[in-house]
Amino acid sequence: MMKRQQETPDGTGLSPERVSFNLTLVHLDLKGAPPKVSYLAEVLPLLSSLGANGLLIEYEDTFPYSGELLPLRAAHAYSPQEIRDILQLAQLHHFEVIPLIQTFGHMEFVLKHKEFSHLREVPMYPNSLNPHKEESLRLLQVMIGQVMELHPAVQWLHIGSDEVYYLGKGEESKMKISECGICIEDLFLSHMKKVASYVTSSYPRVRVIAWDDMLRGASIQTLTESGVAQLVEPMIWDYTPNLDVDGRTDLIEKYWQCGFHKIWLASAFKGATGPSQLLTLIGHHLENHRCWQQVAQRVPQGILQGLALTGWQRYDHFSVLCELLPVGIPSLAICLQTIKEGSYSEHTAASVRSILGMATLDVENYMSEVTGSYPGSEVLELITQFFFFLKTPTREFLDGDKFVTGWFSHFHRKRKRLHPIMVQQIEPQAVSLLSKWTSVLEELQTAMLRIFPSVTVEEWMEENALPHYMQLQELVEDLNSATDVGGNTVQ
Template identity: 60%
Template sequence: MEEKSVIVSSPFEFHLVHLDLKGAPPKVSYLAEIFPLLHALGANGILLEYEDMFPYDGELKPVCANDAYSTSEIKEILKLAKLHDLEIIPLIQTFGHMEFVLKHKEFCHLREVAMFPNTVNPHSKESLRLICTMIDQVVALHGDLRWFHIGCDEVYYLGEGEESKEWLQQGENTIEKLCLAHMKAVASHVVSAHPTVKPVVWDDMLRGMKEEILRDSGIAQLTELMIWDYSPDLEVDSKVNLIEKYQKCDFSKLWFASAFKGATGVNQCLTLIGHHLKNHQQWLKVAESIPAGIIRGITLTGWQRYDHFSVLCELLPVGVPSLAVCLQTLKNGGYSEKVKEDVEKLLGISSLEIDTFMSDISGTFPGSEILSLVTQIAFYLKPSVDELLENNRYVTGWFSPYHRKRKKIHPIMIHHFQPDALRLLTKWNAVMQELHTAMEKVFYASAVEEWMEENVQLSLQRLQGTVDDLDRAIQALS
């Protein structure tokens, strides 16, 4: 009798792709191109972290970034998502990671610690009113919402504000109780003002809490937890134990959160697919080790900055191959040669490298030219400039900083490195121009400027400076 091949499919009902808009937010025209691809790869939802890109109104207007989406653009994003069967879950930070609000002079008095703009003061009625207004404005633009992510991860310096210090000295008050009280207040507002919407919270502030404290708080009746871990060697057993603990604390439904990019280095430029693939393989093992029906879905996070003030990490188009591999791995319940082939076909990439950075990559997916050019810059720009300026004996020996400052050059030596320097400069200026044009199709000018300044300009300026100094030295000879 012929054996039937076992079709393994995803243990998750939802595969959400996280779009982190606090850095290099894509233009709506790019989302229109990428949403059909996400659907084809196996995504059926978007966790949309608005940060300062939402068109807040009234007293919240100062929060909006210069490039914030307009109301009509948000409606267009929602329409596009619906068209491609992608359920939108908005994410607004309401506790930690509040720099986008608390950095503004209008709201800086609502900080937990006066010096630091990351955590909101949980004792202030005004803080809660502001947060509730943010939530209401976001919900008002989204029809048919089922979930709303209220953040609440990495609430640094909680308990260190003056009001908190006083409060903690009273009775049996603890930082855990303070944390839970604020989460509950925010979640309660969502539930009472928007009865059909369920709040979701990151789990890290609750992980270390005793079962009794967590259960007695009543937070489980109000929220669903999203357990996040982005490491490739995520411990399956400890996750299973954590899930059991959360179940004992009455959380009926849980979510997982993995990462497809933005979790391997604060200024990371290229995405190592293998690192993220392993993370998803571990999450699949966790899903296999727990009873069915507990987990609602998994969010593939794609961080664009580590926080509001840090530099950009990998741009969204750069992370698309990693996202594709991870989504297809989840959809198929594991990674295989067929998954690799399917991804190559869907992205128009001839040969995907999983365990090393690809030094030469092209594709046909939206934004693939950005990946190709960023790869060239990451692999070749800095090394080629360093090679010329630091390892070329004619430059180091006959055109050192000492010579450059005094406009001194041996005439014979000019011919030994000027052509190379000019050729390099022409080449990299052309690549930069090409990348600039490609990025402007996807991102706003501020993001293009920031990425270029961080990743390209320093090497180009060094090269240009050498060429300029050489010109001056040559003029001094005549």
């Protein structure tokens, strides 16, 4: 049995000693909003000063795949030289780089293409790879080969493998389960072993990391006999603010018993509170890290390889963008400093405010007024303005103002009927709001374009800002049109 650290007098089981991880990784989820190299050059020194010493880079379709994999490459993907530039920046600031390649679940960016759609586990769904086709393994080998070619010095490779939805639902899987008397965990472990074996045999000095959620349901005997423990280091992820400390500690002990002698933890600093989240609630993520600290304090030294602070940009390839990286940096800073110092205190908050150039930093609530001097802080400031002072007031005006809803409804606007006196009631606020929208969106677009490719800015604007802006603009246009025809009263 894994021996836990000695309990403190209060019986909590927590050591008073600070937990020190060999590697504290910041996850860069690049699907949908890959930062420009120039921005990363500004951000990496900041992350280093906050206590990070590694990057977990999830490229997905932003990697410059070539040859037969060219369809996977997005128009806004990095070039090979940009990848080399990123790695050079990481080396300059002493970051360990770990690439992440999905090899089983979350394969949408691959299986959505007609060239690879025949490799789906279930023909209708592009999320999971069919593990029974030889071509599936060959595809992964080519993907891994191209990524490794541009990352020749890495010591770890993360092969994803989380949330393999519908595994066992494909016809070949059903036949295998029926004929061999096996279960879904066996299917999963067999595929993971093939992928990990390929990596370790092709790149002997590279160790394999994988998400652990598909391992949790397997018995100790199944995991032990699979042989996966000799090939893979599991990364246990849980992004909740009230995670089960006892349960996660027991899970580490289970993996230890199965032969996994190096284990990783994964928290979240953004991207885990809603698929369309715009602002980051720092307190949620701070509590998540506090819980993980408690878990880490219960585990003997030497077992935990490191902690990855994930920052999801999309929930999956087809979902909308959630909090952009510059928006999540205050949360990342709080979480990194909490890990570095061993606890959260006013000293931690003051240190983060100083590093980020922020006068105030509220971890419990969304901040309606925010300023800062860290790279990209203007994006957070402008999105905060948009959220509190444009989006909400505009919705209240369009849907709740009695003069708009009572005297200038869609029925009135369609027929250009407006009592002249109502122009005085509606027009000033409508024009004022529209002027503010124009100013803030111009500034926000300029600020975002300094950090992200135009396709990211276009998507964010179209999803979040333009629906409200255009409704307000149409109202003003209809107001002017109704006034131009003489302000007819409703008959």
